Amino acid sequence: MKTPGQMLTVTDHNRSFSSLTYVYPVVSRRAGGVSVGINLNPNNACNWHCAYCQVPGLVRGAAPEIDMALLDAELRGFLAELCNGRFMEEHVPPDVRVIRDIAFSGNGEPTSSKAFDEIVERVIAARDEAGLAAVPVRLITNGSLIDRPYVQAALKRLALAGGEVWFKFDAGTADDIQRINGIDVDPRTHARRLALCMSLCPTWVQTCVFAWDGVLPSQDLIGNYLAMLEYALQQARKNDPSAGLKGVLLYGVARPSYQPEAVHLQRLTPEELDAIASQIRDRLQGKGLTVTVSP
Numbered sequence: 001m002k003t004p005g006q007m008l009t010v011t012d013h014n015r016s017f018s019s020l021t022y023v024y025p026v027v028s029r030r031a032g033g034v035s036v037g038i039n040l041n042p043n044n045a046c047n048w049h050c051a052y053c054q055v056p057g058l059v060r061g062a063a064p065e066i067d068m069a070l071l072d073a074e075l076r077g078f079l080a081e082l083c084n085g086r087f088m089e090e091h092v093p094p095d096v097r098v099i100r101d102i103a104f105s106g107n108g109e110p111t112s113s114k115a116f117d118e119i120v121e122r123v124i125a126a127r128d129e130a131g132l133a134a135v136p137v138r139l140i141t142n143g144s145l146i147d148r149p150y151v152q153a154a155l156k157r158l159a160l161a162g163g164e165v166w167f168k169f170d171a172g173t174a175d176d177i178q179r180i181n182g183i184d185v186d187p188r189t190h191a192r193r194l195a196l197c198m199s200l201c202p203t204w205v206q207t208c209v210f211a212w213d214g215v216l217p218s219q220d221l222i223g224n225y226l227a228m229l230e231y232a233l234q235q236a237r238k239n240d241p242s243a244g245l246k247g248v249l250l251y252g253v254a255r256p257s258y259q260p261e262a263v264h265l266q267r268l269t270p271e272e273l274d275a276i277a278s279q280i281r282d283r284l285q286g287k288g289l290t291v292t293v294s295p
């Protein structure tokens with residue numbers, strides 16, 4: 001924990017201040033309050049390698065075996081501290097003294113833990129027993145493992161508990177995905193994963209945009225991204241005509257990447273981000289999507 005008097009800030013995503021292994025608090029500009037983060041990847045392992053990733057020492061791999069008793073104890077202890085202790089008063093600025101969410105958002109892909117469904121069940125139980133049933137549980141995911149039955153079971157569980165998914169979707173061609181996310185995948189495969197996700201749990205797409213070597217995202221890149229998003233919506237509606245996305249969370253690179261690709265990336269201005277958001281709104285108008293922007 002931080003020493004009394006220190007405030008968590010929007011730039012403070014350093015999880016090492018806490019002695020906890022799996023649980024960390026953060027004031028999130030995207031969530032708009034205190035987010036209780038759950039990091040299932042203390043080994044800094046992810047199956048993707050995004051150019052903008054802020055995980056130091058990122059390695060390819062999966063989550064390690066999770067110590068369930070420790071995770072339970074950390075989460076229950078920290079929720080009790082937030083509700084009844086002095087943490088809020090001592091560490092959080094007055095205007096954001098609210099628990100916005102409990103978020104699976106760690107140093108790697110959370111669904112790579114084979115115990116993910118059981119973990120979701122435990123987290124929801126801890127939340128409810130703390131009297132925080134109204135606090136949403138969010139899964140921040142690259143969506144790559146959604147074909148696994150235990151991930152689908154977890155998403156259904158999340159939906160029943162009022163949760164939602166933030167699904168990473170940055171580009172619409174294999175080349176752009178390779179460059180941005182460091183992964184070799186057919187974009188239609190990823191779009192179908194998104195469609196499946198939508199059918200299981202309320203879903204937002206999260207999209208990171210930036211300039212690369214001084215060049216803004218091209219009209220081709222944006223057009224291919226939008227086409228693939230539309231394909232995902234069509235796929236979702238083939239099975240369930242009412243299926244839909246809640247919206248698109250468009251964000252910039254507010255904090256520096258810890259990857260070697262960081263040298264290529266430059267932050268967009270708020271105006272440049274807004275222009276891209278307008279294009280998304282125009283193209284997807286009438287499909288009930290909200291587009292939000294976080295510079």
Ligand code: SF4
Binds near residue numbers: 046049050053168
């Ligand atoms: S999916 Fe997330 S944790 Fe994995 S490399 Fe990309 S940004 Fe980093």
